[in-house]
Amino acid sequence: MQFEVSVQKKLGAFHLDAAFSLDGRRVGIFGASGCGKSTLMHLLAGLLKPDNGRIRLGEAVLFDSTAGINVPPEKRRVGVVFQHAHLFPHMSVQRNLLYGWRRTPEQDRHIKPEAIIEVLHLGHLLDRGVNLLSGGERQRVALARTVLTCPRLILMDEPLAGLDEELKSQIMLYLNKVFSNFDIPLLFISHSLLEMRLMTEQILIIENGQIVRQVATEELAQSTWAAPRQGYVNLLRLGQPKPHGDLWAYQWGDVSLILTDYGENEENIFELESREILLFKRHPEATSARNLLPCTVRKIFTVGNRVRVELQCGSQPLIVQIVPESRRELELEEGKEVVAVIKASAFRRLM
Amino acid sequence: MSFLQPSDIQAIILSFKVAFSATLLSTPLGIGVAYILVHTRIPGKAFWEGLVNLPLVLPPVVIGYLLLVLFGRHGWIGQFLAKFNIQIIFTLTGAIIASAVVGFPLLVRSIRLGMESVDASYRRAARTLGAGFWDTFFTITLPLSGRAILAGMTLMFARSLGEFGATIILAGNIPGVTQTIPLAIYEYTSSPRGDRMALSLCLVSILLSFIVLLASSAAAKTLNKG
Numbered sequence: 001m002q003f004e005v006s007v008q009k010k011l012g013a014f015h016l017d018a019a020f021s022l023d024g025r026r027v028g029i030f031g032a033s034g035c036g037k038s039t040l041m042h043l044l045a046g047l048l049k050p051d052n053g054r055i056r057l058g059e060a061v062l063f064d065s066t067a068g069i070n071v072p073p074e075k076r077r078v079g080v081v082f083q084h085a086h087l088f089p090h091m092s093v094q095r096n097l098l099y100g101w102r103r104t105p106e107q108d109r110h111i112k113p114e115a116i117i118e119v120l121h122l123g124h125l126l127d128r129g130v131n132l133l134s135g136g137e138r139q140r141v142a143l144a145r146t147v148l149t150c151p152r153l154i155l156m157d158e159p160l161a162g163l164d165e166e167l168k169s170q171i172m173l174y175l176n177k178v179f180s181n182f183d184i185p186l187l188f189i190s191h192s193l194l195e196m197r198l199m200t201e202q203i204l205i206i207e208n209g210q211i212v213r214q215v216a217t218e219e220l221a222q223s224t225w226a227a228p229r230q231g232y233v234n235l236l237r238l239g240q241p242k243p244h245g246d247l248w249a250y251q252w253g254d255v256s257l258i259l260t261d262y263g264e265n266e267e268n269i270f271e272l273e274s275r276e277i278l279l280f281k282r283h284p285e286a287t288s289a290r291n292l293l294p295c296t297v298r299k300i301f302t303v304g305n306r307v308r309v310e311l312q313c314g315s316q317p318l319i320v321q322i323v324p325e326s327r328r329e330l331e332l333e334e335g336k337e338v339v340a341v342i343k344a345s346a347f348r349r350l351m
Numbered sequence: 352m353s354f355l356q357p358s359d360i361q362a363i364i365l366s367f368k369v370a371f372s373a374t375l376l377s378t379p380l381g382i383g384v385a386y387i388l389v390h391t392r393i394p395g396k397a398f399w400e401g402l403v404n405l406p407l408v409l410p411p412v413v414i415g416y417l418l419l420v421l422f423g424r425h426g427w428i429g430q431f432l433a434k435f436n437i438q439i440i441f442t443l444t445g446a447i448i449a450s451a452v453v454g455f456p457l458l459v460r461s462i463r464l465g466m467e468s469v470d471a472s473y474r475r476a477a478r479t480l481g482a483g484f485w486d487t488f489f490t491i492t493l494p495l496s497g498r499a500i501l502a503g504m505t506l507m508f509a510r511s512l513g514e515f516g517a518t519i520i521l522a523g524n525i526p527g528v529t530q531t532i533p534l535a536i537y538e539y540t541s542s543p544r545g546d547r548m549a550l551s552l553c554l555v556s557i558l559l560s561f562i563v564l565l566a567s568s569a570a571a572k573t574l575n576k577g
Contacts, residue, residue, distance in 0.1 A: 047475050073478040074486075086476040090494045099490075100480030149481055 001185035007053035016209035028200035029189045036209040037189045041155050045080050046073035079151035083158045085142035087130040094126040100149035116144045136167045155187045173351040234272040253315040258290040260345045270347040274321040278341040290344040297336045362535040370511035373450035385462035407456040411516030418521045445522035446529045450514045454507035465499020497574045505567035
């Protein structure tokens with residue numbers, strides 16, 4: 001998806017002046033609350049009119065103040081999933097789902113209701129009134145309703161805010177399924193770095209109504225290292241597990257990892273705190289930890305009393321946090337071989 | 352002597368005709384005015400709001416008189432209608448107009464409150480789902496303010512059943528033509544030995560108002576469910 005935006009909008013004392021151009025299928029807009037994320041989303045969806053500027057999505061010009069073009073929201077084919085699902089309270093789940101689909105021209109309807117109902121497990125909810133749904137169900141219905149309009153792009157405005165942690169990972173699993181199954185470009189708005197890392201490939205950082213940076217998501221995650229009290233979390237995408245005694249073995253690149261947790265999906269995402277990894281100079285003879293991975297040090301970076309060590313573990317990168325004293329004792333330097341030791345229980349399953 | 356005279360039955364039927372017509376004719380206009388007052392930024396909004404609400408605070412007799420001036424033979428509208436041979440004063444149409452004007456503020460107030468309580472996010476969501484302005488209006492705004500519209504219609508209907516002051520001035524008190532229940536009661540009370548008949552019509556009036564209230568609450572319940 002090619003996206004070219006340059007818009008200005010004044011709202012009271014707040015001034016939004018955003019310009020970016022990008023090409024990607026999963027893009028995040030990241031920033032603190034009140035920085036203009038939602039305003040930008042409203043401008044893109046056509047719910048607010050920019051004072052001036054231009055919005056182009058693929059071949060289509062959605063807004064151009066000089067040419068006098070302002071495509072109304074219902075003609076933009078830009079879907080929005082709002083923070084609070086905004087399901088229509090006077091309609092059943094089914095009527096909510098089909099509201100947009102019925103209004104989509106037949107030649108654009110390339111997603112079938114049955115397909116999305118199946119992917120998002122909505123079958124048993126169809127006849128219910130929307131007031132009887134739980135928070136997670138509401139978001140799933142809202143997502144399905146938007147996907148069924150077969151939009152050129154879906155904007156998601158903090159769709160996970162207000163849901164508890166377990167529900168978040170559950171919904172995120174659904175989101176990933178939907179966006180890979182139906183291949184719809186996504187613009188994901190959030191202030192959670194973890195959500196960004198799970199949902200997006202690149203990120204626009206917005207501050208005070210201005211796009212200040214455009215980076216790859218992983219690059220942003222690693223750069224937050226410098227901020228105090230924020231450790232780095234390794235995200236590991238692992239395949240299906242095989243039983244290994246009473247534990248589970250997962251393939252991670254060309255090495256095998258032993259975990260306590262079972263993941264039933266085809267792809268299971270685990271987080272691993274960089275602080276929970278121990279480094280040894282040589283292979284220890286025996287240890288209670290189940291994972292001993294020979295690695296090569298690629299980069300070392302010190303901030304205050306924390307040292308961040310980037311390791312190459314077979315084909316996979318791994319980031320470890322230690323203290324300067326350990327670095328001296330281990331005589332760490334780039335290119336040196338070490339052994340990373342991780343307990344089987346250190347991995348926390350996200351989705 | 353039976354409970355109700357034939358002329359009483361006529362008065363009841365006329366009352367219904369007036370109340371139904373006034374309510375039904377005013378509702379689309381009331382919805383439109385309420386929408387404009389809630390959702391648009393027209394210049395001099397406070398003035399228009401005042402104008403809509405004025406009949407609520409003016410004595411109905413004053414409204415009746417102003418309508419008489421407007422629709423009378425020499426009034427602005429009366430003169431114009433006279434060209435087409437249409438007469439308003441002392442006719443059923445006059446009674447309907449009087450009721451409609453007096454009840455209109457109640458209708459608009461109620462619908463307005465309802466529309467204000469409809470979260471704008473629903474309309475935005477509908478727009479992004481491909482519904483145009485009118486589509487959104489008919490499928491989201493109207494159904495979601497349905498209860499308020501119904502409540503406004505009930506209020507107006509009940510108000511029209513009881514309309515007296517404006518009606519008697521604009522439409523007169525002609526049995527079988529413009530004599531509604533309140534006007535008939537008025538006539539009974541001013542005639543000797545009319546007490547009993549006035550009382551029976553009062554009972555009818557109470558009964559009717561009660562039925563209207565029950566019907567409206569029942570309708571609101573079904574609307575709520577749907």
